Amino acid sequence: MTRAVTAQGVSKVYRRFLHKNQLKTLKSALVSRSLIRDLRPDQTFTALHDVSFEVPRGTTFGVIGENGSGKSTLLKLLAGITRPTTGSIRVEGRISALIELGAGFHPEISGRENVAINGIMLGLSRREIERRFDEIVEFAELRPFIDAPVKTYSSGMYARLGFAVAIHVDPEVLLIDEVLAVGDESFTRKCLDKIGEFRRRGKTVLIVTHSLSLVDQMCDDVLWLRKGAVADRGDPRRVVDAYLTYVAGGEEALLRGRSGAAPAEAGAGYREGRWGGREVEITGVRLLDDRGQERHVFVPGEPLTVALSVRAPREVDDFVFGVGLFTADGVNVYGTNTHLEEHRARRFVGEGEVRFVVEDLRLVEGTYLLDVAAHRKDGTPYDYHRGRHSFRVKSRVKDVGSYRPAHHWEFLGGIDLQRPQARPELDLHDLDEDAGG
């Protein structure tokens, strides 16, 4: 596959004190084209450290990370606005960067003239601008105002015009920096549609965003930056999950194991933990799909198996296995155990596996926490895992709540609705959970 973007060992170092070393840095800039060569390490700040990745042509690539993790620096480097201190960046084809919409607009002159000049700035010829002018104005929904000076525009109108021009440059590679936060719902929708159209036409899109749902929805591949370095790279769901876990629980949580800790979004009344006398010990918990593959993301309607590896060093005859399901904010969705369902315990010693098989996962999109337990009939715990395991449900339907009963709609009489196009849920079977991890 051909690459649209290649970054190799890219680092970016900024000066920390802006004016103290003015002369020295000017001198080193003149001699070696570098502002920071002659500065000591404590006078510099490394915004990106040895970042390498490539983006295949035609894919959508997301960059996530906390504030200050180097996302915007990376985007500026890719756009060619600043140069890497070390390493190299190659971008194939025309690039358009939506970093700040309408950055080149002049407030005193009309929208029409600004479109022309902005288009030229972004690399269009005069003829190309003329040809696309109507389309741009139509897209920005600014037909009645196009001859008014831009200073009279609202910030939304300003951004709309900026986006419209930038997107109509028709680049091979589109860089987007969190710009979809502007404008109202319908315009954001429109922008997303336009970006979607872009992707369908086989163009490459790079998105820097805090909107994890956007990443989930659009990206084929995600890079997670942490303190200027690559923390993880790979499948969006997995990386976003890891990122969420990290953000919620900090680094230790991450180190404890990807499948282990639960996001600490859990409400105050719901604390994760583990307790019990370990007469029966739960040594492992795995979430399996219908092919027996371990997974942490499921779609509604598919089966899910909670497999508990259990061990009883000494023979026990009073034991109950239980499972509880909670939403991320600690609301109990479902709970059951072998005793409630009248399985009578007889005898257990040595190793074993308990499988709780959900034939049809009827949950809406979200993160769910899992309690698993082994205890006595009277409730005395042997081994109780509270909120230590989690999984995500991902769905194309953005319904709300937690439980999705099997349902359909019927309309009788004079009600006419167009049925939605059948959109099957995603097939997550071929997800490679370990890719790039």
Add this chain to the structure above:
Amino acid sequence: MLAQLRTLFRYRLLIQSLVSRELKARYRGSVLGFFWSFINPLLQLLTYGLVFTVILPVHHSPEMEPYLLFFFCGILPWTWFQSSLTESSGVLIASGNLLKKVLFPAEVLPVVSVLSNLAHFLLGLPVLLVFLAATGRLSWSLVLLPLPLLVQLVLTLGLALLVACLTVHFRDIQNILGHLLHLWFFASPVLYYYGAVTGRARTLLRLNPMSHVLVSYQEILFQGRFQHGRGLALTAVAAALAFALGAFLFDRLRDTLPEEV
């Protein structure tokens, strides 16, 4: 330097539209609008005329009579020079957003400053020509006008690039530049006649490239003859060197600009 020229040529469409935007935006919203390009030099002339013929009536050598017209021939190109440099010193910082958020060729900005001020100069020129014609001073030497103009353009571009990129690193330049230009104005033969200066001041005047440019204008426009060809030719070399230096320095500092503005 050639690379620099190539870049500028590549961005000619951008430069062209930015210059016309600059011209459009400058007078947008004013009542007289475009006419300000003609009125500005007239008012400037009126001010100096008031000072030097009414308030401080000095005796002028016959080469400078009528004095106001002589002065007009010098102040018009000087204004182009001075406003270009003043604007260039602030233009990168003022357009910081452009440099930081858009892939934008920074050298275009000072060039646009110089060229839009050139446009103002060219718009003021007809006013001068009308006066010259009225006093019967219009002569064939006018066809040589592009010579000093070209030399001044190259010189101004070089200095504008220099000032623009250095100001980003040393904001102090913005403050000091006004005073320097003021001093430079008095050290250039605009208010007085070049030939009348003697002694050490003469040497200084000769080392000032703007002297030769201004003298050329005065000869071509006011005196209807052109004898300063050698001086202008040497100045052309100096202007080319200034441009090379400005372009080199700008190129060296280019990468630092988005981080510093």
